[in-house]
Amino acid sequence: MRLGIISFILFIFLLVEGTIFQVFVPDAWGLPFTIVPRLVLAGVIFIGIYLGKNTGLVYGLIFGLLYDIIYTDMIGVYTLSMGLMGFSAGLAARYFHQTIFFTSSMILILTTINESLAYGFYELFNLSNMSMSDFLLRELIPTVLFNGIFAIIIHVPMRNVLKDKGYGEDIV
Amino acid sequence: MIIIIIGIILLIGIMGATMKERPFPSWPEIFIRDSLSTVQGMLYKPTQGTTEILTKMTHFYNIYNENKALKANLDRYAQVSAELEQVKGENDRLRTMLEIRDNKLKGYKIQTAEVIQRTPDRWNHMITISKGTKDGIKPNMAVVSAKGDLIGRVSSVSTFSSSVELLMDIEKGNYISASITGAAPIYGVIEGYVMQKDQGFLIMKKVPKQIKLTKGAYVTTSGMGEVMPQGLMIGVVDSWTDGDYGLTQTVYVRPLANFYQIEQVFVIEKKM
Incomplete structure (x- = not known):
């Protein structure tokens, strides 16, 4: 049930990134910089943190593959990077308390790595x-x-969805 | 650990295998793209509609200001009427120009398509449109914006949707043969895209060295190379430098199309 809800949320994130958000990106309004929404990546990192590294890896791989198929010509870049990000979020979560400070700094760091990885591959x-x-x-x-x-x-809504009942460390 | 390394090697292998041009993607990709494109279309259109209402509201506000200014101008009626004459002339001239462009487009088979989504990252400049092989879209067809300016070409087609590669992605090796309009057309090849001073420019290479260029001249597709039809507007000449080895000139072309907030596009089929 919980996995169903979180999959649905990630799916909605995936669609919003390419459709609704693209109307509001800064460079569409003539600004010199751009924002790449990484909503799915944020969701995958939350899953890695709360549901363990293997679940994070699986979700990262699946949604990375979907992202690759829908949005790009070359398959594999985001599959690899998002899978890795989910896995490493799960790894790091073992050593820290899951506070809002930890999750947001985790997302800052992992988004930076993800962007650089993707840029590196395309370069x-x-x-x-x-x-x-x-x-x-x-x-x-x-x-x-x-x-x-x-x-x-x-942070708060995701925590409520992901951390309600006393599941074990890993689900998958 | 070994599994991770094998996985990474496998994924990089897949990247290498799929990086080349694939006009007809494999059936799982077609299935996923088609089924998601309907949902995305439902999301994209209302958002565009809302922003349109917002822009219209700002237009209304502008009209209010304009009205004030016009009332102030009423005293200077004679001057305004003289201006009107001038504007009338300009209007006629623009109309004839538009007709020329319309006639040029009429020579081709045109299909209208809605834009469904755009790739969020900025390394793949791709949009997806709402027509596919079912409606007769084929790879390499030219795609123009609602105003008639070239924005890209169809790169891969699914059954109900197809991907359009925008002009910024030109470096993948799909060059466009172009010509600068003037007394005699000047031919060249558009080979790339650069960002300079917060503005994007298309790079047109292989322009003969002796020819004098003028700033602001229109650049259109030349129809050579059999990919794009002739006479589609691309942009205007902005600046030029010496090309490779000093034998040719490299021209920087400012594209006329707005690559963002594209709502509807025309797909142009070349008539044989």
Whole structure:
């Protein structure tokens, strides 16, 4: 049941990223920077933190693959990066208390790594047309800040969905 | 640990295998894209509608200000009527220009399509439109915005939806043969896209060295290369430098189309 709800939420996040959010992105209104919404990634990190590293890995792989199929031509970049992020969120959660400070800083760090990984892969295959400094200033910093704020907003509802009854560490 | 390493190697292998151009994706991809495109269409359209209402409201506010200014101008009626004559002339001229463009578009088979979604990240400049193989969309068809400016080409088609690669993604090797309009057309190839001074420019290469260029000249597709039809508006000439080895010129072209907030597009089929 809980997994059903969280899968549905992540699915909605996945759709919102490419549709509703794209109307409101800053560069659509002529601003020089852009925000890449990583709502799904935030959800995957929450799952990793509250439901364990293996669940995080599985959710990261599945939703990364969906993201790749719907939004990009090349399959594998986001599958790999989101899977890794879910897994490492689960790993780190073992050593810290799951406070709002921990989750939001986790999302800040992992979003940075995820963006850099994706940029690295697209640069490796020579598909990105952005220089390193442009990537840092125009894209990475606004994106990470936005996702940090988003993490603080969804922390309490996500905790309520994910941490109700006394399940074990790992579900999958 | 070994499993993770094997997994990473496998995924990088998949990336390498799928990075090349695939006009007809595999059936699981087609299935997922088609089934999600209906849901996404339901999400995208109302949002666009709401923002349209908002922009209209700002328009109303502008009209209010304008009305005030016009009332103040009423005293200077003679001057305004002189201006009117001038504007009338300009209007006629623009109308004839528009007709020319319309006629050019009329030579092709046009299909209207709704935009369903846009890729959130900025390394894949892709949009998905609401028509696919069922409606006769084929890979490599030109896609123009509602105003008639070229925005990209169809890169892969599913049954009910298809992906459009915007002009910014041009570096993948799908060059566009273009010509600068003037007394005699100047031919070149659009090969890339750069960001300069917060503005994106298309890079047009292989323009002959001796030719004098003028700023603000229109750049259209030339129809050579058999991919794009002739005469689609791309942009205007902004600046130029010496090209590779100093034998040619490289022209920076400012695209006319707005690549954001695209609501409807025309897919253009080349008539044989």
